[in-house]
Amino acid sequence: MKINEILKPTFWKVVSVIIVTIGLVSTFYRFTRGLGATTNLHDMAPWGLWIGFDFLGVGLAAAGFTIAATVHIFHLHKYEPMVRPAILTAFIGYSIVVCLLVVDLGRPENFWHPLVMWNIHSVMFEITWCLICYTTVLILEFAPVVLEKFNLTAPIKYLRIISIPVVIAGVLFSTLHQSSFGSLYLIVPGKLHPLWYSSLLPVHFYISCIASGLSMIIFESFLIARAFPKDEGFHHTELKMNILSGASFAVLVALIAGFLLKSYDFINNGKISLLIKPSAETYLFYLEIITGTIVPISLLSFKKFREDKKWLYIISICVISGLILNRLNVSITGLIASSGVNYFPSFDEISITAMLVVLGVFAFRIVAKNFHLFEAAESHETVKERI
Amino acid sequence: MVAVFVLAVFLFIIAADIIVLKFQGKKHPAFATAIPQYGSSIHDENDISIPSDIIISKGHTWIKFGRDGLADIGIDAFGAAALGKMSVVKCADEGKEIKKGEIIFEGSYGDKTVKFLSPVNGFVKAVNSNIIGKKISGPYEMWGIKLITDSKENKRQFLSGNEAQNWMKNEFIRLKSFIENFTPDTGLAGVTMYDGGKLSDELASSFTAEAIANFEKEFLSL
């Protein structure tokens, strides 16, 4: 019966299988024929869709550390039900990022080199190490869920002892590499379009990742409620509006902070005049700011919209769209203008990216189905506090 | 260009999913009509949607005017679920005249009984004896009483369609704060509601008689 259920074709299952099949073929080509034959990357556009997607993946996985900090450090236990999905999202997001990085590397077989060959002046080096350390943190944070499933309580005890330092380390690693993704572009002041280049890039990246990471969790709550409906026997997967509204307020605060910082940056560096210069970049910048910042801020300012699930869904999509535009504008749009060439990803680039995203969603589904991801899993601490 | 492309793909997938769900006859959770403040099973989407031929009285009874001049009257989704699953204990007697505001049904949540008031004047033509003692599921299919009534009665005091749904949502919201105020163990009720657990049938039993009277006054008066 179970097999039949799995094999029962649904629209998205069929689409996923097609995407993954095509993606696997593309991956095969990518590794056998090289980057030149399978991508549209070239000397003037050395970074393309894959790197852009790494930016997205990391930005959208940011909830892993913000929610963990909210619950475990600031003791706001109301948000406890979000912790496990957030950590899983972060873990899967980072896995996609790492896979994409390996695909993107010219010499993927040398991926381990940064472990032994150090150049501490490189932002990329810092990011690599933060990614490694933070992924370890995520494994430690998620380990109890897996151990619980197999009734291995002994290690959980030890994990609990180190849990707070682990959470703090996770927040610090995240802070560093989230902002460092912005620092990557500090070294190209002449190349990156001034609409996006700023010495405050790391701070911009950090604030925007907080807003969009939380939006991603809100968005994901809807996906979870949609994918695991109650009438199919799933528990605790439904929307918890008071939690979502609370998170959306945090999104509002982060968006306003980001907007103020951006305004400060524009006024302080005399970049206002750029806003009235008609060019493709300017239009994309407006699109980014309006969908990702102005619309969500104005909607979220009303309690009515924060508490209406339909609007929360739309707002979270807006914020995520804003992040997609921002990260890709920085990593692709903003650099293309100065390179004097055009770049649009090749079929193989797109299919490999799509495949990894589908596999990520699939992995989330499997874990969500087989582990206690949505249980109102209360840590001992919460229980103790209640008693 | 790449940014716009990726964004377009993202939005396309979201839109496609909504269309796919539509084909499957389901509703996306973001757009399904349910009470946002609750994730609870008692407020399933079918509970809040109201058939178009039905009008709702502010005393949480519903009326359907039939072509035969008879009006079906029953208890609405809110009444059927407010303090747990409710079952009808008593209906007004067959063959009697009933005035607006007189008791038409008595229902019980666990060990507590509440009274529903007749929304119109009329003559009780039939009583659905099938519903007595049963828990209500599908509130709008289970009529309780057929009345012969003057259908020219002012219908403006009743609600229907979207207006009724919004009002119903609001009633659930009001109920939430009501429960919070009147449950002795506030923490417990709050937790069950927030975490999306079921409202247990014991909830009503923890209410005092005073709280039940208040509930009738707050929610069941016309």
Add this chain to the structure above:
Amino acid sequence: MLKENGILFDVTLCVGCGSCYKKCKEVNSLPQANNDFLKDHLSNNTYTVVEQYDKLYTRKLCMHCNEPACASVCLVGAIKKSPTGAVVYDGDKCIGCRYCMQACPHKVPRYEWSSTKPRIRKCIMCNNRVQEGKLPGCAEICPTEATLFGNIDKLIEVAKNRLKDNPEKYYQHIYGLEEAGGSHVLIISPVPFEQLGYVSKLPKESMPEFTMRAMEKIPSVVVGGGVFLSAMYWLTKRKNQIAKEEKNNTHGN
């Protein structure tokens, strides 16, 4: 400092013969890409190129910056500034992230896109030949001495003297002296450099400076953040405890 070598290229002396282009291919054993050397451009098999702008000819090649952006961003240290002044590359270390290409303010590094074991390709100022005591190919072959190779301090001297002695002949700027923190390739020309296709308006600071300003804040972020988070952990925990105790007290009464 003394050993550091550089290249001085004088546009006024260049006749556009293309010897440097051919010699460069020869000494680096690079395949011929284009029959007409003037139509070629920097690529994974062309480290230097001669370009024509009206009646002037100029060369493009790696500038060998004093503080190279490419070397500073390379996470495995595959690109390094050699003590000889050249910016050299070790293909065995490289993982192929191509951050160097992105970071280079002069847009010089090229990549072997068609290979499955690609390397970064760029001029390395013939570092092996120089260590053997020979001149770089281009400087050795140049018939008009438009390309000079030697101690960088002396070359700066030479360039400054030429500008001073013939002010009407030269545009009064040495390209590469201050651009992006200065480089080991210097160019002097009769016309402004943007007319010759060079990246103008580069900042005078070295590019790694821009990153360092952010990177140097990392230790304080780590320490400050760690202290802040620990403090918040303790404070909020204490707050919850007090709130609970108060609640218990009122219940007790």
